[in-house]
Amino acid sequence: MNPDIYFVSFMIGIGFTATVLHLIRVRKLREQYALLWLALGMLMIVLSPFPGIIDRLASFFNVDYAPSLLYLLAFIGVLFLLMHMSIALSSLTGRVIKLTQTLAMQEQRIRELEQQKLKIPRIFAQEAAERAEMDDRAW
Known part of the structure; x- marks a missing residue:
């Protein structure tokens, strides 16, 4: 795959996490509800630059298409x-x-x-x- 796609998905993850943090800061989103959104944002940030992690997880769970x-x-x-x-x-x-x-x-x-x-x-x-x-x- 094109490395630009990984960079774009990484930036989307950063933007998503920053948006969640901003919503918490301005009290539009409570912390207890934001934990799942923050976890999702962190997962996006981690998986974007390292797509091999998804491939390894897929092979671990015997999934043919990652x-x-x-x-x-x-x-x-x-x-x-x-x-x-x-x-x-x-x-x-x-x-x-x-x-x-x-x-x-x-x-x-x-x-x-x-x-x-x-x-x-x-x-x-x-x-x-x-x-x-x-x-x-x-x-």
Whole structure:
């Protein structure tokens, strides 16, 4: 293969890793989610200048066509990434449900306290009116 292709793929790996690091730095991507992306970027950087590694891995696993092993590894990597995102999504869904329930209970409590607060002035107003009537009767 042409050495320029290896250089271009190496530069793509560098750019990808730099982009992930930048996204972490500006807080667009959290570290726990970025670990898999950083691992993928490092793998791209390592495999680009040394394509013989893929050939040796293919012969170790008895794969006749080395790029097919690369596709298999990429597919497995995507599966792990999807599983990781599904776990994170499930966790966040549970937290949202709990927060929604807590918020509903707090809103109900606030409404009850407001109703009690509205009842108190009415009671005082009724008592004041009754006192005024008693004072009028006393005269």
